Amino acid sequence: MTRGQHANAALTPRHRLKVARLVVEDGWPISEVAARFQVSWPTVKRWVDRYLAGEPMHDRSSRPRTSPNKTPKAVTKRCVSLRMRLREGPVQIAARLGIAPSTVHRILTTACLNRLSDVDRATGEPIRRYEHPHPGSLVHVDVKKLGNIPDGGGWRYVGRLQGERNRSATPDKPKSKWRNPKLGYAFVHTVIDDHSRVAYTEVHDDETAITAVAVLHRAVEWFAQRGVTIERVISDNGSAYRSHLWRDTCEALTITPKYTRPYRPQTNGKVERFHRTMADGWAYARCYTSETERRDALEAWLHQYNHHRPHTACGNQPPFSRLINVSGQYN
Template sequence: GEPLRRYEHDHPGSLIHVDVTKFGNIPDGGGHRYLGRQQGERNKRATPGLPRGADYKPRTGTAFVHTVIDDHSRVAYAEIHTDETAVTATAVLRRAVAWFADLGVTVERVLSDNGSAYRSHAWRETCAELGVIPKRTRPYRPQTNGKIERFHRTLADGWAYARFYPSESLRRAALPDWLHFYNHHRPHSATGGKPPVTRLTNLPGHHT
């Protein structure tokens, strides 16, 4: 897609932002953030099935959280994956567009950074199939996707690091409820102190 210089976001679906944010997986028993590095390392060693690096230390791996937000309403969608490939990114886009459609929102444009997944033929072909115009942030100007970067900080504070999780599976299981809270109940300064979902028009029923 063409680099995006100026964009309008006067109605839901006019523009969605997509990106990926990464978090280290939590070992069984909890990680160092809440337990301290020594106990965190012990929990890593005790977690079964972890691959080991060249130094023979266990590697917990990375959670790649693919995020999508609507520019106008700030309504957010997210999925957790093990990579950020074009195959994964395009599958997330398909599901996100369908999810927004269930909320009565037709996605018209999608803004991404210049990561390889978003520069791929698969991404452009998927956008064309969905009837969505792909846009990219200007090179060396990542702040043009600042709305999703702010959402990533909220995601980190409100979900990823919000409390002690005794395992990665429990943290991942908590994401849908947090997203529902963010969309339906959490006041947002950009939406006049109301939850993002209140800015959607023609909302069919009550969706999570």
């Protein structure tokens, strides 16, 4: 089939030219030509008019000359940039740009970025969703380990050479026997509600049982101020959560501790997914000039996540929309 010709065309471009010449140059009646080639009278007339006008015999594009409602190029570029940088979905990007999620999905599909596996990560695992019936029925806890940022910026934004210089020049570094001095790690402790996806997060310098228990105490109080009573808590099998201190603390708070199956992080998938969102939206979202600057930015980002960021699991509403009659819910 000739390029540009639709599948059901009765005449190829070569035969269209022959039809037109029979009428124009040889003087055949249009009705006889139509009967010979078994096409309609208007079809022959169309190609004759094209021939007289000096136009080609190929099919014309159905694309309109102007598209007043076409998405501006600046919005398209911004959409692709947000997808690559923040790895957010169409609902979240649409909320940032003030356009429809379907428009964002169309832009991402055209750019071959509609799947997160095309952007960065590919799991290949089927998604099996579950959700507890009310807030507090189950909360997930976990720790995210992040490398501290040296003064002047880390290697992700300033390059490895400058990043090593900044790391060497940063004061109060932990002592290391290695040639390159280490800056240590930031341990992000997270408690996230299974039903509402409301998250409570703190950053500490360790992941010991004492720290984990202290975070749990403050998280229980924080959720209680918002009308949520924690009934169960699920964690991985880390030493902090398998300790007697964690067990005794849960018993004192009348919370039932639960654990994921070994080597099955999908069981704790909600907090794992939150940490990925947090890494893209806060931890590595921009160039921080120090670890203190990054930690200071966490509270604002967490407020944005809980109160304003649309969440697909919450019907494209922020997580706090699932907590009823909470003071400051819509701030």
